[in-house]
Amino acid sequence: MKTLKMKRVMIALDYDPTAQKVAEIGFTLAAAMKAEVILMHVITDIIYYSSVAYSPIMGYTGMMAMNQVKKDSAGSLMNASNHFLDKIKDHLGDKDIKTVVQEGDFAESIINTAKKQNADIIVMGSHSKKWLENILMGSVTEKVLQESIVPLFIVPTKKR
Template structure:
């Protein structure tokens, strides 16, 4: 395996997912790609669900304008750059895509010729799983690229 794409979301557990994916890539001496997908701008309207403002790990940030897609792209690029700095590898490539989470992940992995996709799996409320489904589950069902899923459920 030569390329590992790590899909990071808005959850504070993104740091754990990035670290696990980076360790996997390092063990295989593979190139690392950090990827974030931006969906509907309304999704980012609350502090609680902001991919940037809701993050409290090494990525803690003060104020980021979230009123336009361009501002979200800028903030997301900053988010990925900070994660790249945290991992300590300046050769890591970063990608920000706009669109459905699972489709963006799969399309980016195919475009980049990733050999494996690393992503987290969150424990959500039952109603959310029924209505929205799990991004990890959708990627698993629709992708022919192997997945390395990092469980991020809080204990």
């Protein structure tokens, strides 16, 4: 039986406080396979970032205060997202990690980026939100799992 060599691991990150855990586990997985790492983040509708329910940027402790980002500016969100991924890259200690920021629907952007980057596996967290939130907003992880042809490694991030 021929085994497949995993050459590229794409780690999809959001600004949730669990992003560090997801990044570390994905990086460890990639290191075990001697695979290239791609960190990616998706920027969605700017209105989403200004909602009371969402607190971006502060998810990765000590990175950037929310008042440093103009929520109404796509450019500011792009800069903040690149800064966020650069900080995680520094935290992981590997200057060869590639970073990608995309705009659009979360799940579609993750799936399309994985295809474009020739990722062999996608690593992402699952927050296990309340059932009503899943009905209203849908589950990004679930959608990626259903629609992706690239294997998915899901890191459970629910607090116990």
